[in-house]
Amino acid sequence: MNHLPAPYGRAGRWVTCFNTTRSLRAVTRKIAVVKETAIDEGRVAATPETVKKLIALGFDVHVETGAGAAASFVDEAFIDAGAKIAETRGAVLDGADVILSVRGLEADSLSGVKAGALMLGLLNPYGDKARIEAYAKADLQAVSLELVPRITRAQAMDVLSSQANLAGYKAVLEAAHVFTRAFPMMMTAAGTIAPARVLVMGAGVAGLQAIATARRLGGIVSATDVRLAAKEQVESLGGKFVMVEDDEARTAETEGGYAKEMSDAYKQKQAALIAETIKKQDIVITTALIPGRPAPKLVTAEMLASMKPGSVVVDLAVEQGGNCAGSKPGETVRVGGFPLSGIAICRLLWRQMPPCCLPKTCSII
Numbered sequence: 001m002n003h004l005p006a007p008y009g010r011a012g013r014w015v016t017c018f019n020t021t022r023s024l025r026a027v028t029r030k031i032a033v034v035k036e037t038a039i040d041e042g043r044v045a046a047t048p049e050t051v052k053k054l055i056a057l058g059f060d061v062h063v064e065t066g067a068g069a070a071a072s073f074v075d076e077a078f079i080d081a082g083a084k085i086a087e088t089r090g091a092v093l094d095g096a097d098v099i100l101s102v103r104g105l106e107a108d109s110l111s112g113v114k115a116g117a118l119m120l121g122l123l124n125p126y127g128d129k130a131r132i133e134a135y136a137k138a139d140l141q142a143v144s145l146e147l148v149p150r151i152t153r154a155q156a157m158d159v160l161s162s163q164a165n166l167a168g169y170k171a172v173l174e175a176a177h178v179f180t181r182a183f184p185m186m187m188t189a190a191g192t193i194a195p196a197r198v199l200v201m202g203a204g205v206a207g208l209q210a211i212a213t214a215r216r217l218g219g220i221v222s223a224t225d226v227r228l229a230a231k232e233q234v235e236s237l238g239g240k241f242v243m244v245e246d247d248e249a250r251t252a253e254t255e256g257g258y259a260k261e262m263s264d265a266y267k268q269k270q271a272a273l274i275a276e277t278i279k280k281q282d283i284v285i286t287t288a289l290i291p292g293r294p295a296p297k298l299v300t301a302e303m304l305a306s307m308k309p310g311s312v313v314v315d316l317a318v319e320q321g322g323n324c325a326g327s328k329p330g331e332t333v334r335v336g337g338f339p340l341s342g343i344a345i346c347r348l349l350w351r352q353m354p355p356c357c358l359p360k361t362c363s364i365i
Contacts, residue, residue, distance in 0.1 A: 030060045032096035033078075034089065035067040038103060040330065042070035042359030045100035045121060048081040049364075055082040064092040071359040104142070107134035115139040122146055122159060126292045127320070146291075161205045162365040166358050168209030168287065171314045172198075175283045176217060178332075180310050184218020195220050197280060200239070201298050201323060202287035203230035206316055210285045211239045219283070224274065226262050242277050244269045267296070274298065279306045284313045286323035299324040304335050 031054055033046045044067050046054070051061050061083040065075055075085050086092035093112050099105065099119040107130070116139055123144040125132055135142050145159045176183050179196060186193040198214040200207045203225035211234060214221045221239040223230075231241040248266050262270070278284060278299065284307075288296050295317035304313070304325065315327040326333055 030062060030096045031098045031100060032086075032092045033061065033063040033067055033083075033100045034092060034105065034109075035064040036070075036102050037106060037109075041103060043102045043363045044068040044071050044073060044359075045102050045363075047071075047073055047363055048077040048083075051078055051081040051083045059098075060084070062086050062092050062096070064089060068363070071363040073360070073363070104131070104135075107131055110134060110138040110140065113138055113140060116141060118143065120145060163362060164204065164206040164287075165209045166362055166365075167316055168206035168285075169213050170358060171206070171285050171287075171316055172210050172213040172217065172283075175285065175312045175314050178312050179283060181282070183214075196282045197222070198283045198285065199223070199242075199277060199281040200285045200287065201225075201274070202289075203227070203234050204287060204289075206287040207285070208233060208237065210287065211237045214283075214285075215239070222277065222281075224270075224277075226266070226270070242273065244273055262296075271298075271300070275300075275303055275306070278303050279308075282308065282311055284311070284324075285316065286313070287316045288323050289317050289320060294321040295323050297321075297323060297325065301325045301335075 031046075033044065033051075036043065046061070046063070047068070051063070054061050063075070063078045063083045063085055065085050065087050068074065068078065079085060089109060090112050093099065093109070093114075095114060097114065097117055099113070099117055101119065101121040104119065104121045104123040105113070118141045119135075120143040123132075123142055123146070125144045125147065132142075145157060148154050148157045148159070150158060150161075175198075176196075181196060182193055183196045185195040196214075196217075196219045198210075198219040198221045200210045200214070200221065200223040203211070203223050207223060207225070211221050211223055215238045221237075222242050223234045223239045224242040225231075225234070226243070228243070228245065231243065234241045244266065246266070246269075248263060284299065286298055288298055290296065299313060313324050313327070315322045315324045317323045318327045318329050322328075326335060
């Protein structure tokens with residue numbers, strides 16, 4: 001088992017992966033699927049289809065009533081799959097050997113949890129240390145799926161990629177909804193409508209899907225990333241690559257495929273290039289995240305002020321501080337005076353996306 005770094009103390013017992021289903025099944029029987037309690041969470045940690053597979057492996061699956069309702073999975077569907085429905089949180093957790101939760105249990109739900117139980121979910125280990133310590137005190141073995149390594153053998157468990165892919169797709173649709181013009185070029189008898197110009201900042205999984213979606217909608221797309229390797233990927237999707245190409249950029253990617261944090265000198269050069277590019281854009285989608293660190297600030301207040309009235313910025317990194325100055329989790333902020341002449345900074349994040357969009361698809365993958 002792979003443990004968290006030493007600074008997490010007792011919570012270092014948290015693991016990023018377990019060995020095999022066979023070894024897990026040998027010591028566990030009951031699996032609990034809990035209902036998410038966060039207001040902005042619509043996903044569910046198991047679907048009727050995955051419940052069937054777990055039961056076929058010999059597990060006894062219990063689902064908290066209403067757990068899948070926001071994702072259009074009714075209790076009857078889980079019953080038809082062979083699961084038992086628990087009417088309360090206490091009942092579903094009672095005696096559970098494995099707990100499946102999208103965001104993990106809250107600290108006040110741990111009193112009835114079996115010591116040594118195994119919990120899997122998106123647990124935000126770097127951002128919620130108090131809850132980590134509560135898990136450790138409750139002797140809970142927690143699997144933080146964000147930390148699953150990006151290797152071939154673990155691709156089926158790569159929840160970051162699956163959720164980020166959908167976030168990139170939905171970010172463009174959200175921007176198109178807020179944008180006051182049509183996306184594609186339109187030639188009519190009354191005149192010609194110019195296509196929307198879109199800048200995607202960060203060409204990871206979310207960014208590449210945003211590029212592809214914006215192109216499908218007819219936009220003229222540019223993209224930027226600190227990783228030189230992203231240039232070919234961006235251009236293969238029909239986007240124009242915007243980047244400061246120097247020696248530092250050639251080593252800006254980790255072995256796991258993530259972007260490294262760049263030096264202050266590089267950030268200044270990048271900011272100057274983006275400042276000139278952003279003035280011409282109608283829509284900006286920011287996706288830059290660094291695991292375990294605050295999101296880098298890419299769009300300053302000065303850059304926002306230089307954008308055209310009615311421009312839209314979608315900040316996918318808002319929960320880790322945001323890539324854009326002024327963005328706030330869960331809010332649409334207008335900058336520059338009157339709403340119709342301002343710049344709408346729209347929040348959208350893969351971890352907070354489901355209540356307003358795609359909870360069923362997010363739960364399935």
